[in-house]
Amino acid sequence: MVAVDQSPANLTVKFISETVVRATNHSKNPMSIFPISNLDRIMGGIPIIIFYVYNKPLSGHFSSVLNAVKLPLSQALDHFPLFAGEISQDSSGEPEVLCNNKGVRLIEASTNISLFKLDFYEQNNSIQKIILKFDNKYPLSVQITSYTCGGFSISWCFDHLLADASGFIKFLSVWCEIAQTKKLLPSMEFNNERHFLRPRTPLMCSERIDRIFTVxxxxxxxxxxxxxxxxxxxxxxxxxxxxxxxxxxxxxxxxxxxxxxxxxxxxxxxxxxxxxxxxxxxxxxxxxxxxxxxxxxxxxxxxxxxxxxxxxxxxxxxxxxxxxxxxxxxxxxxxxxxxxxxxxxxxxxxxxxxxxxxxxxxxxxxxxxxxxxxxxxxxxxxxxxxxxxxxxxxxxxxxxxxxxxxxxxxxxxxxxxxxxxxxxxxxxxxxxxxxxxxxxxxxxxxxxxxxxxxxxxx
Structure with a gap:
């Protein structure tokens, strides 16, 4: 069996700053109300976290890491206005997304340990102490954390109402593409529209779904x-x-x-x-x-x-x-x-x-x-x-x-x-x-x- 590394009991996380990152060209996509699809409703409101670990960069300091992540995020949000929006309710109480460029919550933090000391196996007393807590005021939050070894971690917390795993990974891919090439290549295709998920007319409610879902x-x-x-x-x-x-x-x-x-x-x-x-x-x-x-x-x-x-x-x-x-x-x-x-x-x-x-x-x-x-x-x-x-x-x-x-x-x-x-x-x-x-x-x-x-x- 593979040996398990234990994290130190005195692991602490220091929150340094919190800023809001907004789309750079929101004027091209003026505020609109984006109705969600029926499939968005299944897990809407459930926060999902993706946690990444990176070794110390060959050049640059932690400030350069922050800039490399922060600046392309503004450009990526131009193409994904929902992630910079605000989840609200319409007059009938149904959820909707206000594409008002409220922004993405970006947190900078540091720890008192190196990545080598982090217990990746037993997460309750290690990684769970590091990753950010979900703030439903922002559908998407990002935390960039530095470690004493020079490495860093990035954790994203997003509301499942906006995307499933495949959709959010697509967003991250676009973000990385902009970070590396300073632009979005034509090959990076994506689709935010939900019109193809409309119900049929007339509705056909199969009893087979009752075996899987309930209210x-x-x-x-x-x-x-x-x-x-x-x-x-x-x-x-x-x-x-x-x-x-x-x-x-x-x-x-x-x-x-x-x-x-x-x-x-x-x-x-x-x-x-x-x-x-x-x-x-x-x-x-x-x-x-x-x-x-x-x-x-x-x-x-x-x-x-x-x-x-x-x-x-x-x-x-x-x-x-x-x-x-x-x-x-x-x-x-x-x-x-x-x-x-x-x-x-x-x-x-x-x-x-x-x-x-x-x-x-x-x-x-x-x-x-x-x-x-x-x-x-x-x-x-x-x-x-x-x-x-x-x-x-x-x-x-x-x-x-x-x-x-x-x-x-x-x-x-x-x-x-x-x-x-x-x-x-x-x-x-x-x-x-x-x-x-x-x-x-x-x-x-x-x-x-x-x-x-x-x-x-x-």
């Missing part, structure tokens, strides 16, 4: 039961391990499974073993975030692949714990694949848009995220996104990962990104139960290896 009040949506997920860990899953799992998850005469399906099958089996051992549940669930850009794109809307808003749904599998323990990895991977394929199509997303329209005055949440008698975990795979490609002119990051801004979750959450290394390994950020973390790390297969400072390379 509730805001209090119930964030009600956390006893025994919820509290542990934040970062793991390394090696490419050789992924290929071994993929081979085991692919039946001899059946289709080959993807890496995500294979890792999900393994995680689901380990989850079943854990809850059978500690809690004696009879069933457990697993969900998968599904990006709909591929299926919502047609000949009339080819630019949807570069859409920057929300086009995500969720697939859900529900199985008996006894079955998950006894069945082969190939059998479980087949269940995973079937669940994902049920929603990975255009008809599902059209049904979902209509279903939300039928409930547009209510709070929409995935059933998986609500507490009930069955434990659940959500898997979000971002391994095909250029998460590790964010170069502001000081080199590529040593680490990039998604984090949750919430202290506890009723369901577990696992996010997967490519490590950006030539070995094609994955970083897996896990917000899970202590018992599951223990079982994963004690498993003889060593699939989930606690990340080390040595592998991060700081």
């Amino acid at each position: 509730c009040n805001t209090g119930d949506a964030f009600k956390m039961p006893e025994g919820c997920a509290t542990e934040r860990h970062l793991y390394l899953v090696k490419s050789s391990t992924l290929e071994k799992l993929k081979q085991e998850a692919s039946s001899k005469y059946g289709p080959n499974r993807t890496r995500t399906e294979a890792l999900s099958a393994y995680l689901w089996k380990m989850m079943a073993r854990t809850f059978d051992k500690y809690c004696k549940y009879t069933r457990c669930k697993m969900g998968w975030a599904v990006d709909g850009r591929k299926w919502m794109t047609d000949e009339e809307s080819i630019s949807i692949l570069n859409f920057t808003g929300n086009v995500c749904s969720m697939a859900v599998g529900n199985a008996a714990i006894e079955e998950l323990i006894e069945k082969s990895l190939a059998h479980i991977a087949s269940t995973v694949s079937n669940a994902i394929n049920e929603v990975a199509n255009r008809e599902h997303f059209l049904d979902l848009i209509d279903w939300i329209e039928c409930h547009r005055t209510e709070k929409i949440v995935p059933k998986l995220m609500l507490s009930d008698c069955s434990p659940a975990i959500l898997v979000s795979s971002c391994c095909n996104m250029p998460v590790m490609g964010m170069d502001f002119g000081f080199g590529l990051p040593a680490l990039g990962m998604f984090c949750s801004a919430l202290d506890r979750l009723s369901a577990g959450y696992v996010n997967i990104v490519s490590s950006g290394r030539d070995d094609n390994s994955w970083f897996v950020s896990a917000f899970i139960w202590p018992e599951l973390a223990r079982e994963l790390e004690l498993d003889a297969n060593h699939v989930f290896e606690p990340i080390s400072v040595g592998y991060v390379g700081v």
